[in-house]
Amino acid sequence: MRLVLRDITKRFGSVVANDRISLTVEPGEIHCLLGENGAGKSTLMNVLYGLYHADEGEIEIDGEVRRFVGPGDAMAAGIGMVHQHFMLIPVFTVAENVMLGNESTTGPLGRLDLESARERVTEISERFGFHVNPDALVEDLPVGVQQRVEIIKALSRDAELLVFDEPTAVLTPQETDELMGIMRQLKESGKAIVFITHKLREVREVADRITVIRLGKVVGEAEPTATNAELASMMVGRPVELVVDKGEGSFGDDALVVDNLRVIDQTGHVHVDGLSFTIRAGEVLAVAGVQGNGQTELTEALMGLQDHVTGSIKLNGKELVGRSTRKVLDADVGFIPEDRQVDGLVGEFTIAENLMLNRSFEMPFVRHGGLRIGTLREFAEDKLAEYDVRARDIDTLAGNLSGGNQQKVVVARELSRDLDLLVAAQPTRGVDVGSIEFIHKQIVATRDAGVPVLLVSTELDEVVALADRIMVLYRGRIVGIVPADTPREKLGLMMTGERPKDVVA
Amino acid sequence: MSTTADTPATVPDELGQVAVVSRKTPILLAVLVVGLALVLLFSDSVGETTFRVASRNDLFQIPDITVPGRATAWVMLAGCALLTGESFRRLLNQQKTPLWLVATYALLWMTAFLSWAAIGGRVPVVGLFGGAVALAVPLVFGALGGVLGERAGVVNIAIEAQLLFGAFAAAVVASSTGSAWAGVLAAALAGVLVASVLGLFAIGYFVDQIIVGVVLNVLVIGLTNFFFRQVLTPNAETLNSPERLSAVPIPLLGQIPLIGPVLFRQTPLVYLLYVTVAVVAFALYRTRWGLRVRAVGEHPKAADTVGIKVNRTRWRTVLLAGAVAGLGGAYFSLVAVSGFNREMTGGAGFIALAAVIFGKWDPVRATLAALLFGFASNLQGVLSVIGSPVPSQFMLMLPYLVTILAVAGLVGRSRPPAADGQPYRSQ
Numbered sequence: 001m002r003l004v005l006r007d008i009t010k011r012f013g014s015v016v017a018n019d020r021i022s023l024t025v026e027p028g029e030i031h032c033l034l035g036e037n038g039a040g041k042s043t044l045m046n047v048l049y050g051l052y053h054a055d056e057g058e059i060e061i062d063g064e065v066r067r068f069v070g071p072g073d074a075m076a077a078g079i080g081m082v083h084q085h086f087m088l089i090p091v092f093t094v095a096e097n098v099m100l101g102n103e104s105t106t107g108p109l110g111r112l113d114l115e116s117a118r119e120r121v122t123e124i125s126e127r128f129g130f131h132v133n134p135d136a137l138v139e140d141l142p143v144g145v146q147q148r149v150e151i152i153k154a155l156s157r158d159a160e161l162l163v164f165d166e167p168t169a170v171l172t173p174q175e176t177d178e179l180m181g182i183m184r185q186l187k188e189s190g191k192a193i194v195f196i197t198h199k200l201r202e203v204r205e206v207a208d209r210i211t212v213i214r215l216g217k218v219v220g221e222a223e224p225t226a227t228n229a230e231l232a233s234m235m236v237g238r239p240v241e242l243v244v245d246k247g248e249g250s251f252g253d254d255a256l257v258v259d260n261l262r263v264i265d266q267t268g269h270v271h272v273d274g275l276s277f278t279i280r281a282g283e284v285l286a287v288a289g290v291q292g293n294g295q296t297e298l299t300e301a302l303m304g305l306q307d308h309v310t311g312s313i314k315l316n317g318k319e320l321v322g323r324s325t326r327k328v329l330d331a332d333v334g335f336i337p338e339d340r341q342v343d344g345l346v347g348e349f350t351i352a353e354n355l356m357l358n359r360s361f362e363m364p365f366v367r368h369g370g371l372r373i374g375t376l377r378e379f380a381e382d383k384l385a386e387y388d389v390r391a392r393d394i395d396t397l398a399g400n401l402s403g404g405n406q407q408k409v410v411v412a413r414e415l416s417r418d419l420d421l422l423v424a425a426q427p428t429r430g431v432d433v434g435s436i437e438f439i440h441k442q443i444v445a446t447r448d449a450g451v452p453v454l455l456v457s458t459e460l461d462e463v464v465a466l467a468d469r470i471m472v473l474y475r476g477r478i479v480g481i482v483p484a485d486t487p488r489e490k491l492g493l494m495m496t497g498e499r500p501k502d503v504v505a
Numbered sequence: 506m507s508t509t510a511d512t513p514a515t516v517p518d519e520l521g522q523v524a525v526v527s528r529k530t531p532i533l534l535a536v537l538v539v540g541l542a543l544v545l546l547f548s549d550s551v552g553e554t555t556f557r558v559a560s561r562n563d564l565f566q567i568p569d570i571t572v573p574g575r576a577t578a579w580v581m582l583a584g585c586a587l588l589t590g591e592s593f594r595r596l597l598n599q600q601k602t603p604l605w606l607v608a609t610y611a612l613l614w615m616t617a618f619l620s621w622a623a624i625g626g627r628v629p630v631v632g633l634f635g636g637a638v639a640l641a642v643p644l645v646f647g648a649l650g651g652v653l654g655e656r657a658g659v660v661n662i663a664i665e666a667q668l669l670f671g672a673f674a675a676a677v678v679a680s681s682t683g684s685a686w687a688g689v690l691a692a693a694l695a696g697v698l699v700a701s702v703l704g705l706f707a708i709g710y711f712v713d714q715i716i717v718g719v720v721l722n723v724l725v726i727g728l729t730n731f732f733f734r735q736v737l738t739p740n741a742e743t744l745n746s747p748e749r750l751s752a753v754p755i756p757l758l759g760q761i762p763l764i765g766p767v768l769f770r771q772t773p774l775v776y777l778l779y780v781t782v783a784v785v786a787f788a789l790y791r792t793r794w795g796l797r798v799r800a801v802g803e804h805p806k807a808a809d810t811v812g813i814k815v816n817r818t819r820w821r822t823v824l825l826a827g828a829v830a831g832l833g834g835a836y837f838s839l840v841a842v843s844g845f846n847r848e849m850t851g852g853a854g855f856i857a858l859a860a861v862i863f864g865k866w867d868p869v870r871a872t873l874a875a876l877l878f879g880f881a882s883n884l885q886g887v888l889s890v891i892g893s894p895v896p897s898q899f900m901l902m903l904p905y906l907v908t909i910l911a912v913a914g915l916v917g918r919s920r921p922p923a924a925d926g927q928p929y930r931s932q
Contacts, residue, residue, distance in 0.1 A: 089800055112793060112795075
């Protein structure tokens with residue numbers, strides 16, 4: 001299928017998400033859409049998929065202009081989408097998910113024809129070597145397999161063009177490699193592929209053509225032979241430092257000592273099991289691992305946000321297990337939560353109000369239960385400038401800021417106290433490259449000031465860039481704690497639970 | 506710790522699951538045993554209790570069973586105590602209390618209770634169960650309506666309103682047309698009418714579904730009270746004296762002892778209920794329609810991306826659910842009594858809602874839950890007829906007490922449809 005998008009414009013209110021974007025995708029090619037978070041890639045694809053309606057422009061398939069009112073039309077035209085957040089129903093089986101919206105029935109009672117759906121799944125699964133059991137419940141499958149179910153879903157509707165929207169965000173390096181293989185295989189069978197990503201490494205590996213989008217506009221095309229630096233500067237619009245400038249650390253005594261930590265949820269699932277590690281003053285311990293391997297529960301246990309925690313967490317000799325979150329904060333622990341929208345900020349509060357959320361009990365912002373507005377405003381003005389938060393003023397609602405600026409507000413709040421420990425979970429997720437650079441510098445500065453840092457990240461690049469030591473988690477257990485210069489391949493292997501023979505658990 | 510091994514080690518793939526066994530069940534069982542034991546100790550009634558199992562027109566007659574009341578109660582209660590012990594033993598071994606244990610316990614406890622409560626009298630077993638089925642009719646219809654709506658992602662607090670409006674419409678239409686069946690149809694339509702208001706606000710305008718439901722309940726109470734006083738009471742002859750639906754025994758099936766009179770000598774509304782339960786259960790799990798309804802209630806966005814019209818599906822399901830719940834309303838004014846009376850549903854809609862949760866959003870389980878609540882209601886009636894020593898005010902409380910115990914104590918962890926109660930906006 002040959003797809004041409006011509007001058008697509010999509011506005012949300014006064015924001016122009018797509019500004020006259022044109023794009024051509026040929027059959028049998030992998031076309032990469034490269035751009036930062038918020039550049040408008042997903043909006044464009046949602047227009048193509050019929051989820052949004054373009055304000056201007058047209059979609060042409062094999063020389064014919066088409067109008068899609070809903071995803072049903074796009075699917076009928078042969079467009080399939082592998083969504084970033086899988087569009088699968090967790091309590092349905094694979095076969096039920098694949099047949100949904102496209103069901104065949106048998107008999108006079110209109111009984112669902114599950115048998116033919118099963119066969120279809122098995123047939124496609126075998127053709128591409130997916131190994132997916134049609135009767136498995138989707139919620140029981142690993143993320144990588146769920147993604148294959150999404151691909152099967154699209155293929156079972158005879159999709160000729162497949163859109164992959166940030167497909168590698170949730171995958172291990174190994175699973176990513178497998179996905180790249182699948183994409184090449186699809187390409188060879190004549191499918192057209194649109195691959196949306198912001199990861200330069202992946203682009204250069206599989207792309208036949210690259211289109212770079214910035215702030216809703218196409219800024220140019222690039223060859224797969226372009227260097228990382230070239231692609232990055234096209235994406236951001238200025239030269240970017242991809243490597244964090246980080247000197248030798250000077251490490252003090254063991255500051256955080258975690259011993260045999262175990263976290264259980266209300267239903268009895270063990271999420272973290274037998275974790276023991278230490279972080280020295282002035283050291284960054286980076287926790288690597290695929291999302292959902294106990295990282296969230298580990299940070300929440302540190303912050304007193306989990307109910308069933310056993311073992312011990314000692315910060316400078318003081319026990320943190322069993323303390324309330326407020327008491328943990330009182331022990332001078334800073335926390336950058338992994339989801340700023342849910343746990344980091346109150347979207348309906350102003351920047352200034354958000355900046356005092358962790359100090360709402362005492363001086364300098366509160367006296368005798370009353371807010372000291374003047375002090376707060378002064379403080380907020382300072383932080384706005386210091387942390388380069390791009391906002392009209394301190395009274396802007398946090399919810400109206402871009403992802404990068406929201407995260408800077410969180411970082412500003414957490415780092416503006418004297419810390420004894422910084423827990424940073426996914427500090428740069430969904431943040432533009434410019435802000436990543438800034439936040440990384442702040443974390444390194446914190447470390448250089450002698451504060452122990454626990455960094456959790458699913459981005460291997462970030463882990464390698466910031467870590468002094470790397471701890472790899474798999475299924476809630478430590479695979480190994482290794483030096484920062486460990487090769488990526490080895491780290492990738494460890495993230496799948498394999499412990500290389502020279503690594504001590 | 507060993508440093509190097511020849512082969513790379515692998516971190517175990519699965520993490521353990523620590524069994525979290527609720528202590529609620531064994532404790533509840535123990536409390537019930539102790540409670541009944543205390544009652545037995547402090548009461549002084551002596552005599553024999555007769556259980557009457559047979560009824561007229563049975564194929565063959567089972568003789569009455571007469572037992573010494575107190576002694577039987579104590580024996581049965583001892584059985585309950587043993588089962589409670591077993592439940593505690595399982596708790597210590599981190600095991601759950603199985604359903605068969607709870608069911609056996611319930612049977613023994615009921616027998617113990619009845620042996621004592623009906624000392625010197627006769628327990629009409631057929632009447633006890635048959636009445637339970639009849640009383641459960643509005644609860645089952647209401648619960649099925651609730652299950653349908655919630656499976657599609659729309660919480661329906663307004664089951665009570667649908668029942669009440671159904672009862673009102675049934676009485677008026679059956680009286681004015683002279684046909685009870687027209688009344689039944691009108692009840693369904695009344696349910697649809699209430700559902701359409703719910704749908705308009707909950708689906709069309711994204712209003713909080715709980716609030717819409719509560720408001721609808723109050724609104725329908727107000728409306729029916731108004732029309733009852735202003736219109737029905739002055740014209741009772743023409744508008745509020747419907748023909749009652751009477752029992753229609755099914756030949757042969759109805760003559761099987763015990764089962765026959767309980768299940769197959771009922772009103773046509775009960776037979777309609779059997780069909781509805783079967784159809785809803787089949788449709789929800791085995792048809793394209795059901796798959797789509799469940800998809801829309803679990804993950805509407807996913808359903809949208811495969812071309813399913815989310816809100817249209819929800820609308821249809823909510824209207825259908827309204828019709829089903831409305832049917833239950835006909836029971837009140839065409840079966841239980843002849844004619845409408847103010848607030849005659851008496852909270853049945855809320856018990857139906859509890860049955861939805863107790864039944865874990867499954868039509869068959871919700872039906873069983875509703876039957877349990879129906880049994881509790883009927884027990885109250887039967888005991889007051891026998892003239893039991895239990896104060897009648899306490900007995901009136903029984904169905905609601907059972908509801909609370911069931912939902913809070915026994916339901917365990919149940920998972921509602923993931924998108925239950927969340928309005929869906931497509932871009």
